[in-house]
Amino acid sequence: MSLLDLFFGEKKKTASVAKERLQIILAHERGERSAHAPDYLPALRAELIAVVKKYVQINDSDIQIHHQGNLDVLEVKIDLPDTRPGNLAGPSAS
């Protein structure tokens, strides 16, 4: 599995034109002796999202939180708008 597949999943294969994308992941792995996530994790998540929002627009649907075994993962996947002239109407409709 290449790093590209890893981050953007299979979706990219179906896109007619590869879109510009940004992905942010915050993964916390609880150790054998730490039954819970650190109490600062929610605040850290919120602050990371707030920082990204200063640079690009994030929709609620772009944000996912996964829990898998002892792993808590915040995942933010953003399709960036095509900002070339003539495309400034926002995210391309293709």
Place this chain on the structure above:
Amino acid sequence: MSLLDLFFGEKKKTASVAKERLQIILAHERGERSAHAPDYLPALRAELIAVVKKYVQINDSDIQIHHQGNLDVLEVKIDLPDTRPGNLAGPSAS
């Protein structure tokens, strides 16, 4: 490949006791029409690292930047110190 392997790689199998860990990834995929990373990417990277540093200690060796094809990835992998009583001397020596 499970999400756990994905984020923490094979190292976890050799660790005698699974340590508590945090990983942050910022991945930018250039689209077919965007030859360069956005000019805000370095500032966004720096700000994300600054936010994480407010919560946990990050060593320079924890930070890596990968370039693979049209993918630019900032990866921060942090082994969190064992904060249980009797272990407050900082990162466990095991």
